[in-house]
Amino acid sequence: MLTIKKFLSIADLIPEHLAVVESGTRSTDYSSLRSLAFRIAASIPQLQDRQTRVLIHLEQSAYAYAAMFGALLAGAVYCPVNLGLPTAKRQSILELFSPDIVIGGAECLKIGSQKHLIESPETEPTSSEELPDVPSWKKSAYVIFTSGSTGDPKGVEISRNALDHYVAWIGEFVAPTHMDRWSQHPSIGFDLSVMDIFGSLCYGATLYPVTQNTDRLMPSGFIKKHRLTIWNSVPSVVDQMSATRQVSHEYLTSLRLMSFCGEPLFPHHLESIFNAHPDLVVHQTYGPTEATVSMTLLALRKDNWRNHVADRTVSLGHAIPGMGLWLVKDGQLNTIEGEIVLTGPQLATGYWRDPARSELVFRDILFPNGTSQPAYWTGDWGKMFGNDLYFQARTDRQVKIHGYRLELDEIDAALRSVLRCPSVTVFVRERLMSYIEVEPSLLNVSSLILKLREILPLYAIPTYFQALVPLPRTSSDKIDVQAINQIARSLGSL
Numbered sequence: 162m163l164t165i166k167k168f169l170s171i172a173d174l175i176p177e178h179l180a181v182v183e184s185g186t187r188s189t190d191y192s193s194l195r196s197l198a199f200r201i202a203a204s205i206p207q208l209q210d211r212q213t214r215v216l217i218h219l220e221q222s223a224y225a226y227a228a229m230f231g232a233l234l235a236g237a238v239y240c241p242v243n244l245g246l247p248t249a250k251r252q253s254i255l256e257l258f259s260p261d262i263v264i265g266g267a268e269c270l271k272i273g274s275q276k277h278l279i280e281s282p283e284t285e286p287t288s289s290e291e292l293p294d295v296p297s298w299k300k301s302a303y304v305i306f307t308s309g310s311t312g313d314p315k316g317v318e319i320s321r322n323a324l325d326h327y328v329a330w331i332g333e334f335v336a337p338t339h340m341d342r343w344s345q346h347p348s349i350g351f352d353l354s355v356m357d358i359f360g361s362l363c364y365g366a367t368l369y370p371v372t373q374n375t376d377r378l379m380p381s382g383f384i385k386k387h388r389l390t391i392w393n394s395v396p397s398v399v400d401q402m403s404a405t406r407q408v409s410h411e412y413l414t415s416l417r418l419m420s421f422c423g424e425p426l427f428p429h430h431l432e433s434i435f436n437a438h439p440d441l442v443v444h445q446t447y448g449p450t451e452a453t454v455s456m457t458l459l460a461l462r463k464d465n466w467r468n469h470v471a472d473r474t475v476s477l478g479h480a481i482p483g484m485g486l487w488l489v490k491d492g493q494l495n496t497i498e499g500e501i502v503l504t505g506p507q508l509a510t511g512y513w514r515d516p517a518r519s520e521l522v523f524r525d526i527l528f529p530n531g532t533s534q535p536a537y538w539t540g541d542w543g544k545m546f547g548n549d550l551y552f553q554a555r556t557d558r559q560v561k562i563h564g565y566r567l568e569l570d571e572i573d574a575a576l577r578s579v580l581r582c583p584s585v586t587v588f589v590r591e592r593l594m595s596y597i598e599v600e601p602s603l604l605n606v607s608s609l610i611l612k613l614r615e616i617l618p619l620y621a622i623p624t625y626f627q628a629l630v631p632l633p634r635t636s637s638d639k640i641d642v643q644a645i646n647q648i649a650r651s652l653g654s655l
Contacts, residue, residue, distance in 0.1 A: 180193075180223065181367070183222055198231040201282045204279055213261050213262065214259065215261070217232070221371070233302060238299075251270060255271075258316060260276060262278070302323070303319050306350070315515060324359070328360065331359070343361040346371045352453075356454050381413065384413060385414075385415070389415055390415060391416070396423075403433055418441070422448065445476065452509070456505065459476055471547070473578040474552060483506055487536075502536050503537045508523070554570035569593075572595065572622075585640050589650055593622070593623035595623040595625065596648070
């Protein structure tokens with residue numbers, strides 16, 4: 162497996178270089194991380210009829226990363242769990258994945274007697290520490306459970322080949338080296354962490370997990386403290402930085418690259434970033450968990466980013482080498498707008514033990530010449546402006562009001578363009594209700610409505626606005642639309 166070979170090669174090349182720095186106090190070099198990975202691998206039993214399933218129930222740490230490499234070394238498939246999830250949700254993942262082994266402290270989970278629990282690897286490293294010969298049929302790398310827009314957990318199964326393709330792309334286009342100090346902000350249960358973990362540790366960078374609440378609330382301070390060179394997160398983290406007045410050259414000066422994925426990137430994000438650090442490069446990427454983290458790229462700089470803004474958002478970028486991006490409208494390929502459909506080697510194998518759900522979205526795309534190709538149908542609606550593709554809305558966020566079809570994401574884009582802060586609009590009991598992450602004293606509803614009338618049709622202007630700081634967020638730091646829906650419904654007849 163290319164990914165494993167890269168990690169072992171870099172560990173041989175720079176064994177004493179720091180691989181992971183935790184909370185500024187505990188450090189692990191590449192030699193130690195490699196040895197730990199092999200000890201974990203030796204603790205994982207081999208099964209003859211299927212891949213061993215390994216649940217990783219650990220916080221962001223060198224131990225968690227070594228467990229991932231160890232599982233891959235042993236030919237197993239692993240599932241990382243976000244410890245920030247409620248116990249009931251973690252228990253649900255445990256039951257759905259049905260692991261053979263659980264790595265980490267899992268005292269709050271009901272682990273059956275048939276499960277083996279590794280608290281810490283006691284096995285001595287093998288004498289040779291050579292890459293084992295993993296049978297080709299052991300093709301899966303990991304399964305990450307995501308609730309998406311439905312709230313119903315689904316395990317996305319990613320193959321080793323898909324991970325290899327993505328890691329190779331990181332090496333070429335992000336080009337990390339041993340000089341880089343890379344953040345690890347997302348939970349290991351969120352697929353955006355895959356870029357951090359494998360992107361840094363396969364190319365010799367030093368990885369800095371963000372685990373302390375103070376660091377998560379003030380990420381700019383974490384960047385400054387550790388002189389990070391690469392930052393990767395969802396775009397709304399920039400709003401957190403702005404709220405603490407820390408989007409400035411003082412805090413961001415060490416960075417060479419900021420990479421974003423998982424949410425729409427807005428012009429005010431880039432304006433703040435480039436005002437603070439004119440020489441920075443920003444990577445805008447797009448891709449669902451089902452396409453191995455991300456599969457587009459748009460490199461933005463101070464002198465070109467405004468060329469890639471349309472309809473109040475930043476372009477999604479263009480498909481990376483080997484991947485395909487298509488628009489389908491009314492069952493036909495469309496060059497202007499349509500559902501975004503993805504093809505290429507990074508596509509997931511499907512949903513874990515859920516063939517019915519897999520068949521709904523993992524199905525072939527037909528081309529005019531009569532050929533077809535396996536594809537993932539994202540449920541995202543995109544539109545071309547010039548040569549760039551822009552996200553418009555989720556197809557499941559479309560509602561009908563007063564006879565008009567309306568995309569709720571269009572309202573939120575308008576709100577963000579006016580207020581420059583996150584918002585979520587929901588449609589509850591035939592009413593449009595917007596929740597905005599702004600201090601109540603700064604929300605002037607009358608003025609806001611007047612500005613929205615210049616952007617939106619009258620039927621698209623919400624009848625209820627509420628300041629809510631902070632907006633609820635999911636375990637992957639995205640705004641929790643389901644939680645907002647519940648809040649709106651709890652208002653009763655208001």
